Amino acid sequence: MIKEKIIDSENGEITWRDYTDAEIAKVEAAQAEAAERQVERQAKEAARQAVLAKLGLTAEDISALGL
Numbered sequence: 158m159i160k161e162k163i164i165d166s167e168n169g170e171i172t173w174r175d176y177t178d179a180e181i182a183k184v185e186a187a188q189a190e191a192a193e194r195q196v197e198r199q200a201k202e203a204a205r206q207a208v209l210a211k212l213g214l215t216a217e218d219i220s221a222l223g224l
Contacts, residue, residue, distance in 0.1 A: 158175050158176070158183055159175070159176040159184060160173045160174065160175055160176065161173065161174050161175075174199060187196070
């Protein structure tokens with residue numbers, strides 16, 4: 158279960174509350190979206206590296222080109 162820490166700014170009292178099912182669904186959807194974006198970034202970078210390798214460019218060449 159996901160919990161939220163709540164701190165009362167007046168007296169420093171700390172309480173915890175459970176997330177609702179709707180809040181949990183939002184968190185899970187956001188995590189899934191972030192994972193998809195990460196996979197897409199990795200695939201894009203792998204494709205970029207493959208193209209650069211086929212062109213025979215080194216890391217120094219890429220740096221010099223500002224890519």
